[in-house]
Amino acid sequence: MSDPVEGGTRHFTRFSRTDRLMHGFLMFSFLGLALTGLPLLFSHTHWASVLARMLGGVTVAGLLHRFCAVILIGVFVTHIARLLRRVFGEQDYSIFWGPSSMVPQPRDLQDLRDHIMWFLGRGPRPAFERYTYWEKFDYWAVFWGMAIIGGSGLMLWFPEQFARFLPGWVFNIALVVHGEEALLAVGFIFTIHFFNGHLRPEKFPMDMVIFTGSVPEPELQHERPAEYERLKQTGELERLAVPPPARSTWRLGRIIGTTAVTIGLALVVLIIFALVTS
Amino acid sequence: MRTRGVLLSAAALWALALSFSARALPAVGRSPQPPADPPAAAQPAPTNADCLVCHEDDSAERADGRPVVVKPATFEHSIHSPLDCVDCHTDPAAAELPHPEKLKKADCVTCHSDAADIFKISAHATAREAGSVEAASCTDCHGTHDIRPKSDPDSMTHHLNIAATCARCHGNAEIIARGNLPRDMTRAFADSIHGTVLEKSGLMVAPTCTSCHGAHDIRSPGDPQSRVGMGNVASTCGSCHEGIARQFEGGVHAAVLKTGSRTAPACQTCHTAHSISRSESHGWQLSVINQCGTCHAERMSTFRDTFHGQVSSLGARGAAGCADCHGAHEILPASDPMSPIAPANLVKTCGQCHENANENFVKFDPHADKHDRARNPALYYTSKFMFLLLFGVFGAFGLHTVLWFGKEVRVKHERARRPGTKS
Numbered sequence: 224m225s226d227p228v229e230g231g232t233r234h235f236t237r238f239s240r241t242d243r244l245m246h247g248f249l250m251f252s253f254l255g256l257a258l259t260g261l262p263l264l265f266s267h268t269h270w271a272s273v274l275a276r277m278l279g280g281v282t283v284a285g286l287l288h289r290f291c292a293v294i295l296i297g298v299f300v301t302h303i304a305r306l307l308r309r310v311f312g313e314q315d316y317s318i319f320w321g322p323s324s325m326v327p328q329p330r331d332l333q334d335l336r337d338h339i340m341w342f343l344g345r346g347p348r349p350a351f352e353r354y355t356y357w358e359k360f361d362y363w364a365v366f367w368g369m370a371i372i373g374g375s376g377l378m379l380w381f382p383e384q385f386a387r388f389l390p391g392w393v394f395n396i397a398l399v400v401h402g403e404e405a406l407l408a409v410g411f412i413f414t415i416h417f418f419n420g421h422l423r424p425e426k427f428p429m430d431m432v433i434f435t436g437s438v439p440e441p442e443l444q445h446e447r448p449a450e451y452e453r454l455k456q457t458g459e460l461e462r463l464a465v466p467p468p469a470r471s472t473w474r475l476g477r478i479i480g481t482t483a484v485t486i487g488l489a490l491v492v493l494i495i496f497a498l499v500t501s
Numbered sequence: 502m503r504t505r506g507v508l509l510s511a512a513a514l515w516a517l518a519l520s521f522s523a524r525a526l527p528a529v530g531r532s533p534q535p536p537a538d539p540p541a542a543a544q545p546a547p548t549n550a551d552c553l554v555c556h557e558d559d560s561a562e563r564a565d566g567r568p569v570v571v572k573p574a575t576f577e578h579s580i581h582s583p584l585d586c587v588d589c590h591t592d593p594a595a596a597e598l599p600h601p602e603k604l605k606k607a608d609c610v611t612c613h614s615d616a617a618d619i620f621k622i623s624a625h626a627t628a629r630e631a632g633s634v635e636a637a638s639c640t641d642c643h644g645t646h647d648i649r650p651k652s653d654p655d656s657m658t659h660h661l662n663i664a665a666t667c668a669r670c671h672g673n674a675e676i677i678a679r680g681n682l683p684r685d686m687t688r689a690f691a692d693s694i695h696g697t698v699l700e701k702s703g704l705m706v707a708p709t710c711t712s713c714h715g716a717h718d719i720r721s722p723g724d725p726q727s728r729v730g731m732g733n734v735a736s737t738c739g740s741c742h743e744g745i746a747r748q749f750e751g752g753v754h755a756a757v758l759k760t761g762s763r764t765a766p767a768c769q770t771c772h773t774a775h776s777i778s779r780s781e782s783h784g785w786q787l788s789v790i791n792q793c794g795t796c797h798a799e800r801m802s803t804f805r806d807t808f809h810g811q812v813s814s815l816g817a818r819g820a821a822g823c824a825d826c827h828g829a830h831e832i833l834p835a836s837d838p839m840s841p842i843a844p845a846n847l848v849k850t851c852g853q854c855h856e857n858a859n860e861n862f863v864k865f866d867p868h869a870d871k872h873d874r875a876r877n878p879a880l881y882y883t884s885k886f887m888f889l890l891l892f893g894v895f896g897a898f899g900l901h902t903v904l905w906f907g908k909e910v911r912v913k914h915e916r917a918r919r920p921g922t923k924s
Contacts, residue, residue, distance in 0.1 A: 266805070272814075275816070275817075280817065281817035342907070342908040382865075383856065392879065395869040395880050398808055399887065411895075415901075418906070419902070423909050424910055425912075
């Protein structure tokens, strides 16, 4: 990919500063949770003990895990609050249906089918809108994951309080669900999400939009032609036009992104190693 | 007054005479018996001074080169110093000097018959009977001309020196190999809590080899009557750790051992025999979990699946291990009302760590098995569901990713071959 900071390419806003900040907190806390949680899930392996020691011991790792959990819960609550404000404060119902909505729609099924046909060389690449079906899946996977992992995590954090109204065997289930769902989340983000968003040949080494907030015009045109056409026709495109991202922003994004991808892939390797050798 | 003076002098003379006769012929009360057959000839028995004429000489040696020197300084400090050479070296042939090179060996039994009787049943004696010349006899542990009472700090059998005395054979790789002895435990013992306290702190209450194995009556551990055999070790350890031994006697493991079965652990099964470490050490407490697991494999595997087990596996002592819930020595089944895991005691047992544990809380299964539908149905189905979820998501998206990757690689190739082609 050419350096979009150079040259006179037009850029259009895709994610607001708050969106990016939220994703930043999500990334940070998710990586922290994965790093501090996986040693427990793979406690029978040697690397788990080493990793736990590197993090300052099991007790410190446990504290960091809870610290990250609080941040992630904060992100989740803030996200819900922002949605509620859009609906009730701004009477913005676009989150429920249409191109700006995360709600799965018939178009997504069509896109999925067409995309697979394109993979197989039996049709053109579908013209995607603002949010593709795999992005929606990412979103709902995280949404469901936060509820499940967060809920079970709180149970395991405060078992005595939860036992006031729940039978103790729920904690047996909470532990299994917390661990397996976390494995799903970690495995999904560090392989599928990384691939879809960053590592596939067209995007390699990474998509910078989540760090810079804006997409260069040719990229928007190529990746999401339906959105591009819609924005052009409604005249919204011009309102979204922004100057190219500052070089410092770009560089910072590269550093953060590379670090995150490296940690994530390293954890995937450790997980696979543990699964294969156990 | 005069009469009294005469009487006193007579008494003194008599006492002097008596003491001389005692030196010449050690008799009743003093251990050594006089030789059964006094030298046939009228020749008087050689005195110590007679013997030392030759034996004091550093260069005196046998035909094969072995020295025969006896240092008077050494002998003087020995417990046997009041004795004459011939009290132990009773061979009549010794009477005529110079005596033949080969004399009958000094026999301790002459005086120490009770110790000798006990020694007869020992592993050392059995080995000697079977032909070993290296298995310990009296002098190997007690010395020869330098024998000191065990109360003497310089004695080979002083409490603080015994480990070194035994190590002369049991810490010598060659002797171990030759005699097919148990493997060298001296290093392990020295590093153990017992060895450290004994050797570094010099505590006389710390056990040394003989405290557990016995002295004259040492038997091999396989011998049912051995003090360190599975059936007797609890009472052996209990001679110091009496409170613990009493707890152990009340538990299931002791009950099994009492039936003669050897499937239950005794003290050394968990604590090891020689490398015993402080039970307060976290490392040991964590390692003993695996020890329980050698018999209770299934219980241990389900334990490892829980948060308690995961934390323990990572080497932290923050979460419950076996003994925290089951007790250490007095382990009882849940059906016993005295057991800490009896249903009525669970709130209290869990409450040791989980302060506000209630009746609900203790319905947690610390050994839940997600594969056991009968025991943990909800967990079983949850786990099945999670497996299908993971399998489904990774399967579907894995395939999606592979296809996508293949397509993008082909598109890139295409573009490289024919620039300007649209995908």
